[in-house]
Amino acid sequence: MISSYYGSILLLGRTNVGKSTLLNFLVKKKISITSHKKNTTNNNIIGVYNNDIYQIEFIDTPGNIFSKNKIFNLLKNNKYDFILFILDKNKWNYIEENFTKIFSKINIPIILIINKVDQIKNKNILLPYINFLKKKINIFYLFIISAKYKLYTNNIYDIICSNLPKKKHLYPKNYITDQTDQVIIKEIIRENIMKFLHKEIPYLIKIKVIFSKILLNEINIIFLVKKINHKKIIIGKNSNNIKLIKNRSEQNIEKFFKKKLKLNIWIKIQ
Ligand SMILES: Nc1nc2c(ncn2[C@@H]2O[C@H](COP(=O)(O)OP(=O)(O)OP(=O)(O)O)[C@@H](O)[C@H]2O)c(=O)[nH]1
Ligand SMILES: [Mg+2]
Structure with missing residues (x-):
């Protein structure tokens, strides 16, 4: 063996x-x-x-x-x-x-x-x-x-x-990460928020991920923010920021899970 x-x-x-x-x-x-x-x-x-x-x-x-x-x-x-x-x-x-x-x-x-x-x-x-x-x-x-x-x-x-101990593998063969699908999606969105929004705004957004039970290929995202002003910045001029975040996140999530998905984003003021 x-x-x-x-x-x-x-x-x-x-x-x-x-x-x-x-x-x-x-x-x-x-x-x-x-x-x-x-x-x-x-x-x-x-x-x-x-x-x-x-x-x-x-x-x-x-x-x-x-x-x-x-x-x-x-x-x-x-x-x-x-x-x-x-x-x-x-x-x-x-x-x-x-x-x-x-x-x-x-x-x-x-x-x-x-x-x-x-x-x-x-x-x-x-x-x-x-x-x-x-x-x-x-x-x-x-x-x-x-x-x-x-x-x-x-x-x-x-x-x-060449310096590892002889030991039984801890994880199944195809295991790659401990992150749940929900967390992966959240993190991909957070990465794009960090990419497309400036200064401290990315740190002020709470992200909620809700999978649709009926439409399996649809993922609903809610951004929770404290101020109307933050919501305006996230949306951006002609909705440019939110479009960039949505489109890029959708592409990244599709790439990660290797399937077509639809992402919807809402912004709520807490
Ligand atoms: N030029 C260059 N940039 C790099 C290299 N490695 C990472 N970066 C960039 O450095 C930045 C920080 O990289 P991360 O991998 O997020 O750094 P981190 O150590 O995980 O940071 P924290 O999660 O905040 O602790 C990103 O913009 C990367 O693209 C490198 O080898 N060369
Ligand atoms: Mg890091």
């Missing part, structure tokens, strides 16, 4: 470093939304990579958990085989310091990922930065990648897989 290998890997790093972008690459499906705005991911999201021999559970985390207590709570049960600690180019301040202080107290190997290398024009800055990092963290392996453009990313699987 062929052996099976299984591991659980936590993705950590400040907001906007590209954790969710990397998760989507690693599981080969867009299950976690991404945005140039801060605090995009709100909850832990499990994504599973599968093949006949290896199964890897990746856990994407919200980047705003940089308080030491929150990081510590996440790590205290120690069930992870690796941490992927992601850095945005050469950004380093108290947030990264907090992470590293915790890392020094736990016994989980750290795979360090310097992301967004496509944005580094002067690659000479990398060597001194790596030397600095080596003093800060006991690094199991270092990757310098672009998650968005899939540059220098292929070896990540090799390094992880």
Whole structure:
């Protein structure tokens, strides 16, 4: 019989470093939304990579958990085989310091990922930065990648897989995420809200998803907002904003579920 290998890997790093972008690459499906705005991911999201021999559970985390207590709570049960600690180019301040202080107290190997290398024009800055990092963290392996453009990313699987314990797979073969359909739809809409609406408005909208029991291919969405003014901004001039959000979300949801769907959006003032 062929052996099976299984591991659980936590993705950590400040907001906007590209954790969710990397998760989507690693599981080969867009299950976690991404945005140039801060605090995009709100909850832990499990994504599973599968093949006949290896199964890897990746856990994407919200980047705003940089308080030491929150990081510590996440790590205290120690069930992870690796941490992927992601850095945005050469950004380093108290947030990264907090992470590293915790890392020094736990016994989980750290795979360090310097992301967004496509944005580094002067690659000479990398060597001194790596030397600095080596003093800060006991690094199991270092990757310098672009998650968005899939540059220098292929070896990540090799390094992880060749270091996983022999273990039974935890999830069924086709399992890809713990997110329910309802949550996936909500998240896709939230991503488009973040894309097409500016400043703080995206953070002020509550989204409700209601599946139609009669029309199975129809999904009704309600945006709950507090002010008439917010409703006007969401709709936009000539309904442009709401049309963009609706059309793009409909396309993304159809792509995810691989079927034709109709999306209706209402905006209610609470
Ligand atoms: N240029 C470039 N942009 C990237 C790369 N990886 C991610 N991004 C962009 O960086 C932004 C943030 O990416 P996310 O994946 O949402 O970041 P995150 O770490 O999950 O952020 P939170 O969920 O807020 O913690 C998005 O606009 C991504 O498209 C990269 O390799 N290169
Ligand atoms: Mg994220």
